[in-house]
Amino acid sequence: MTRRPGERGELIRHGFRSPSEADEALTRVETERGMSRERILAQISRAVADPDQAVQFLARAIDRAPELVASCEDDTLLETALIVMGASSGLAEFLLRSPESLLAMHDGVAGFDHPGRIVDRITASVREETPGAASRILTGHEARTALRQAWRRELGRIVRTDLPSEEPREIVDQVAALMSTLADAVLHAALTVAREELAQIKVGPGRVRDGELDALRFGILAMGKCGAQELNIVSDVDVMFVVDVVDGTEMETARAIDVGSKLATRVMQIINEAGVEPPLWELDANLRPEGKDGALVRTPDSYLKYYERWAKNWEFQALLKTRAAAGDLALGNELVERLAPLVWASAGREDFVKQARAMRERVTDHIPRDELDVQLKLGPGGLRDIEFTVQLLQLVHGQNDETLRVRSTLEAIERLCDGGYIGRDLAERFDVGYRSLRLLEHRLQLRRLRRTHLMPREESELAVLARATRTKNSGELIRTWQRLRIEIRGLHENVFYRPLLSAVASLPEESFYLTNEQAAARLRAIGFQDTKGALTHLAKLIDGVSRGAQIHRHLLPVILLWLGQRGNPDQGLLAYRKLSEQLGDSSWYLRLLRDSNAAAERLTQLLGDSRFFANFLEVHPEAVRWLDSPTHLEPKTPEALRRELERTIRRYDDEAGMRRAIRTVRRREMLRLAIGRFLDLNSVDVTARGLAELSTEILQAGLNAIERLDDLAEVAASERPPRFAIIAMGRYGGMEQSFGSDLDVLYVADPAEDDDAERAMKAAHQLVNRLTKLLDDPRLPIELDAELRPEGKKGPLVRSLAAYTSYYESWSLGWEAQALLRARPVAGDEELGRAFMALADTIRYPAQLDARELVEIRRIKARIEAERLPRGADPRRHLKLGPGNLSDVEWLVQCLQLQHGAEIPGLRTASTMDALQAAQDAGLITAEEHETLQTAWQLASAIRGAIFLASGKRQDVLPESMVDLEAIARVLGYRHGEGAILEDHYLAVSRRSRKVFEERFYGA
DSSP states (O other): OOOOTTHHHHHHHTTOSOHHHHHHHHHHHHHHHOOOHHHHHHTOOTTOSOHHHHHHHHHHHHHHOHHHHHHTTSHHHHHHHHHHHHHOHHHHHHHHHOTTHHHHHHGGGGOSOOHHHHHHHHHHHTEEOOTTSOOEEOOHHHHHHHHHHHHHHHHHHHHHHHTTOSOGGGGHHHHHHHHHHHHHHHHHHHHHHHHHHHHHOOSSTTOOOTTHHHHEEEEEEEOHHHHTTOOOSSOOEEEEEEEEEOTTOOOOHHHHHHHHHHHHHHHHHHHHSOOSSOOOOOEEOTTSTTGGGSOSEEOHHHHHHHHHHTOOHHHHHHHTTOEEEEEOHHHHHHHHHHHHHHHHHGGGSTTHHHHHHHHHHHHHHTSOGGGGGGBSSSSTTSHHHHHHHHHHHHHHHTTTOGGGOOSOHHHHHHHHHHTTSSOHHHHHHHHHHHHHHHHHHHHHHHHHTOOOOBOOOSHHHHHHHHHHTTOSOHHHHHHHHHHHHHHHHHHHIIIIIHHHHHTTSOOTTOSOOOOHHHHHHHHHHHTOSOHHHHHHHHHHHHOSSSHHHHHHHHHHHHHHHHHTTSSOHHHHHHHHHHHHHHHTTOHHHHHHHHHOHHHHHHHHHHHHHOHHHHHHTTTOGGGGGGGGOGGGGSOOOHHHHHHHHHHHHHTOSSHHHHHHHHHHHHHHHHHHHHHHHHTTSSOHHHHHHHHHHHHHHHHHHHHHHHHHHHHHTTOOGGGSOOEEEEEEOHHHHTTOOOTTOOEEEEEEEEOOTTSOHHHHHHHHHHHHHHHHHHHOOSSSOOOEEOTTSTTGGGSOSEEEHHHHHHHHHHTOOHHHHHHGGGOEEEEEOHHHHHHHHHHHHHHHSOSOOOHHHHHHHHHHHHHHHHHSSOTTOOGGGBTTTSTTSHHHHHHHHHHHHHHHTTTOGGGOOSOHHHHHHHHHHTTSSOHHHHHHHHHHHHHHHHHHHHHHHHHSSOOOBOOOOHHHHHHHHHHTTOOTTOHHHHHHHHHHHHHHHHHHHIIIIIOO
């Protein structure tokens, strides 16, 4: 057939993306059925979302469903067919299977039908009416096919009304409500069929005895979107099943639950099992108590008992939209009413908002990375963000305001606005955002009748979606959606947190104000205990017209959001106020808060999760500058520290000035290392090395300061200390120092041959005392511990090199040789330090460790375990001396060093982890044992540091208090509520480590 010029352009103007293929389909319909293309094109309006798909299905119907094509001889029916087939390939396939359904769908021309008539038609679909006889309830495949076809016909009716709308966003709530009504009707019809099918089973395990179904009350509760009567086009329908016994019958509760479970299972099968007509949607009962592991069916009393005693906070949020949907509505309503007081009191439960937010974050974390930016529902700026915020406000304020106790999201937004909980402008933005996203969701799911929440990436699919939503083109669709996402991401902050400021100050830009009581309710829900104090802090921060007050007005909503995610919001807000008052209107501080979200969020993390930082940032507030860039938090090199300390000391002529200068550098660098570790920018190993290097440079600076003071005082050489060196021992020697650790050291002196030895050693002793006094810091103590010296506390504090040589060669015990394994010269005379290490090498790496010495080492280890643990402490929780922890790993490694260090060079190291690796490399332990021991040692080290940062105190026992465990877990990067997970992980790791230790240490 010859075509007129310009027909391709005409097809493109009608919205066809593939005009050549469309031309072939139109030609076939025209040729084989005599339906002119002009007539078809005349019916393709903007209501036909995908003209290409519509005409392709029309052409396909010539062979598969000629009755459908015949029906389209009527222009209005043709228009209906094109709208439905252009909107949904799933409904188009259904029309090919059931062409007679077009007439039913066409009824949608008159507008949305009354819900009651929808229910009547669905109910009638599973009944066969015979004149003069009682109706028959369909069962088996016949019932399933009839019910599923009826659902698709009703969906087609809705589509016929929805797609031609010029403002589809404005009717999205009507569509969602009708989809919920349709789901209710399907549940009711499926229950009718299920009862009939069970009644017909006369033998076998599925049999129900006569009269039992009549004695059973069975209700279906809808939850989620269906419960709120805002269901998607294609969505799981969340439900719970409730049963009871009819009064006056003898059925026992256990039997009622058994029969109810059979009934519930059968309903789910009728709706979703495979069949001649494809399944509808999944009936999801996983929101029930205990989820998949819980009973499928419960009585009202059983539900109430669970929610009163064991339910988690998020489970009450899930109940917010619950309603009776099918079956015994009176029974369902009774349960909803009994649960309602628990639901509306749930926001007063401890950590309600934190737990809810943690649940929200876990959902987001499970989104595949490549889907995050196209998620309409769960991704940032998606539907769940709106629903989460609205539900949070409902639960917090609905405790006292019953007008907020509604299920629908859109109605809840309106009620929140009417009640003054959110401003009218924000309510409008919420409403528009929700409607817009739901419209996109509806159109995407309708496209193939599949459950999806992903925006398409293909240009062709985007073009169809744009046309279906009455958007100009795909580019405009993407731009609008992206703007919407960004706006919605900020709405939670603006709606939930910003109004808190209106309770303590008159903000001219706000159109409404919260009362103190309303603000306190929100603060309590966030996690604040002292709401009065929090309101005072907010008032002080935004009081006045200063630049700082203005910036805080803009910043505090998000600061409150971040603090609400931390372990101690009260502590965090107080510290934030003190810090802000201390820095005042400092331009760099205000600019940092205003321009760097990362820095501001890190600050709230430090202040809200760590007592150490909350207190210590007051001492060095300039450290806030570092939060803007990870490079500022890298440990300083020893060379850089040394140069700075040398310059600093030279600027002072007095001991007090030098003490302040050294103390300032140490505090500042300790803070830098602590922040870097806390924010997980530096590993445990890097931090430990940084702490050890800092301690070394501080000790050397102290010695240099004393020497300068002696120079300034012109102390004669004959009165000065002899050559002097400090030897690091223990974890300090191994470069494995942790926060709050003592510095294990030895002091060695070497009087000159012509010097008075007694005077020289007395001067060396005085030097140690002067050094200790000079470095003293009451705020951040530095403890120099020399207990590992020969003879321990009974021995001289300082010995000469000759005295050390004599002692070690004649009198040293096994433990003293073992202590020398981590010896390392750190300060003082370098030549003397090297000489001491040469001596140590002859002691700590013996050519052979005899059996008696090995037995003695084991005996001492056992005695330490028995005697040195604090009284009443649980040995398993002691991070240093407990089974499988630091002491076990270190003693095993040191035993291997004593046994094999002479012949294996890699074992001659002060580092526990390096020696452990060398032991594996030498075949002394297996790779699996190495991994087990390393994990245990590093975990115990990390927990020790976390305890110090969380509490500001040194402690070697893992707390049993869940509050303290939570604080430690947060420092280590665990989510809220995961303190028990940390505890279980630690106990499991240390248990495995202890097993390796016992096999290798005692069994070797």
